Amino acid sequence: MAAAERGASRPTGDNRTSRRRRPPPLTLSAHFRLRGVGDYFRGQSARTWCEVEAGWGGERTIVRDAGLEAGARNPEADGGMGEFKVHRVRFFNYVPVGIRCVAYNHQSNRLAVSRVDGTVEIYNLAANSFQEKFFPGHEGRATEALCWAKGQRLFSAGLNGDIIEYDLEKMSVKYSVDGFGGPIWSMAADPSGSYLAIGCEDGSVKLFQVSPDKIQLERTLERQKGRILSLSWHPSGTHIAVGSIDYIAVLDAKSGSTTQKMLMDKRHPGSQRRRCVVWGVAFLSDGTVVSTDSAGMVQFWDSETGTLVQTHPLTSSDVLSIAVAEKEDSLVVGTAEGTIFHFQLIPSRSDGKQSQWVRTKPFQHHTHDVRSVAHSPTALISGGVDAHLVIRPLMEKVEVKNYDAALRKITFPHRRLISCAKKMQLLLFQFPQRLELWRLGATDAAGKNEDILPLSRNAEHLLQLKKKGPENICCSCISPCGSWIAYSTASRFYLYRMNYENNSVSIKRVSKLPKFLSSAFQILFSGDSAMLYVASNQGSLHVIQLLEGSLKHLHTFQPQSGTSEAISLLAVSPDGNWLAAAGMSSGVSIYNLKHLKPHCMVPAYNFPVTALAIAPNTNNLVIAHSDQQVFEFSIPQKQYTDWSRKVQKHGLHYLWLERDTPITHITFHPKRPTHILLHDTYMFCIIDKSMPLPDDKTPLFNQLSLREASENVRRRHAHAFKISKKFQPLLFMDLLDEGTLVAVERPLEDIIAQLPPPIKRKKFGT
């Protein structure tokens, strides 16, 4: 606890695993140990252990506050956070889907990540690795390969045999072309980006020409015996190396014939493993083919002579993926045990004429198989079955050794998956394939700080709504009164009317929807549940009035900036007069709903918006960006507020700016207009605009120590950012009413429990 406040360089129990020194290898025990500091879960005493027991898997209500001395009547005067009853919710059974493919684009510094259920996400590595674009998955797609082609075009291929191109502007699937070879196992774009080669189940390698609006099958190369599991182009674009079961072949791209075939050695007798599967190949410009196989070996072959030059036995399990840097002096491989190994080309003679590939560094950041790796100029990127996306900057490649050179681990979503109906105390959980509606429990008891209150009524699972059709759910929302539920897939929109009467719930689908309501990126209900705002993927915003049993289309706002950019976030003012919409790369536009016309645009900022909210009464728009900047914009006056200018001039605390996870939700206190509540995955914060701002020398996380301090000390040291790290990892936090908070947590252990089985590891002494 004290360590956290000192701003110490030790890991403080959140995603920041290193500040100024290299982090220890992150095993699971370390993870739990980190969170033990000041954390009630991994308590050191038996008493706290028992408390945790009672609470696991269910919902507890505890009383917590910070900075409030017993007997003080007015919490705000003391600078405390206030007293709240907190509903700690652990029954959101969120399991992130495993990562299957990772593809790095050098020109735009973006990372495309494809998951097992067909979801494709685009991360902007320059904007603090924020997930800016998202394509929902499809049941039929089992993506096995992802690649970028010329002109920032993204293609994916999977076991259903189709090559799919994604439209990154319109955020939809452009088209899908059948590969005519059965399930496609691998795909690679040639160095110029104008050809795509796919490796199919039947052993054929097909070349597709990438033309401006589609791709066309150009040629089929010589058919091989087994399924083509991996594929790599030579940097000159003349040859292709393919890896199959028990052999590697080198094909000539022009003529299609096999120039070389390298057979893998049979495994030594006595092992019961099956044939040797070549999971990854890479073709270097000097003619070396690097292969990774299921025997756990990384082998370097000479493609001219077809001989084995070097072999590195890494593990006894499979080595599943390989990626080479652009400069070809380093490569990274990922294994099934969760380890990634870094190989470097080290000159072996002093004059640098001869060089050799040497295995330099192992990194253990995953617990399960690492299915895909990528190599950016300065970092190693890996993703696997445990759904962590790990970006490990290489120290020797990073120029400025600041916080950007720290390990980044992205596990939890950067979007909000939970909506809350405050009056009815309902929570709507969005899963990729269903929606769940829960009612929070209630308690009659009262208690003092940090008590766990017994529930008089347990949380209830009211409704499970399964999706219709093969497409996954893209976005969902519940109205504040709880009587409307809306969700959208990539092609259809669904709206349901709910009825709660004497302990039973009934649901009825609104079937006659207008035609333009086909698919939505964001759905939002107004505060009085009378209006529905839908952001379609063409950039237009529809305003629809909800009447009993029918809909009335009031207006459609076309995109202001002229480009048809998809809208990523919506916010409506509580009085229903203003609507703010944030585009994916364009700025925030504000619309006047009373007169149904555009009002203004917030000045552009070069980092994407992560959260948006409009305060009641003052109608100030609070915007959080992915570089952890927070702005406040006054809508009636069309300019930034004074407080926001003060914050910008003063600058935010460096610890605030060094947080890894984006702010996903902003909310306000109905009775305290100077308070802004926001949260990210590892903390939640109440910003008090009336208090002084902290500067870099004062500790940022000082709430816990201030609580015990005397009145004078508190008055001197209290500042505007009151942060609590008690609830971690937070998926959602909201203020239900004046004295009640709801915090939806998802412990990492519960996620690990539902993942596929990992490889058995042997540890000395166990």
Add this chain to the structure above:
Amino acid sequence: MVNLRPRRSCRTLPVRLVVDQGGDEEDSERESSEEERQDVEFPDGDPVAEPMADENEDEVEDDEAPEEVTFASAQAEAKEDERRLRDALRRDKELLKEKRKRREELFTEQKKRKLLPATILEELTTAPQTKVNESSSELKKGNVENENKEKKEEKMFPKRVKKRYMACRLKDQDLIDLRQQAAKGFLQKYLYGRGSNRTTVNKFLSLNNKRLLVKKPAVQFVNNSWGMERKQNAKKFKKQWMHKKKLASRRPNII
């Protein structure tokens, strides 16, 4: 040891048998002719009784001189035998033909019953630009099963025909899924199959516990939400077992 009986040529056998057994039993003539027919068709598979009979007759005839038979009578008899043979064969063939015909008729009748009534088929073929959806195959099945459903679908069909449908073969769908399934099976087998060294999550997390200074219990004991299905199954089994015991104890013990 196998006693190989002397083999008689096919030609001589029928004549001798007819001569021997002809006068005695006229009823059994057909039988014998059948026998001899059998013998002709399957000369090797001769029934056990026959050689014995022949042997007996052989012993009887050895003492006497062979009878004199004129060429003409023998020829006539042989011709008659052949004719009878041919007749029998023809009769058999006709019988089989009839059977086959009857089966064909039965099949066509069943097929007709399976198809949709002619009126609906006409509508489908005449309506312009109609494409039948794959779900219509289910419709067809429904039609065959219930007469009631047929009427319903008849009413529904006029509406459906006007909409646009797309025809695709069910066989193709199966093919695609099969290949995808085979591919997924390959992945599963090689990554999680027999030779892969996989372990459970509980064991995996316990590995860290074992090296700690203060040993902690395994996560499956600490975390109550793990193993929910097994606990529920155990609860159900317990209830059933108690119920069974109760019933058993209610039944009176009869000694």
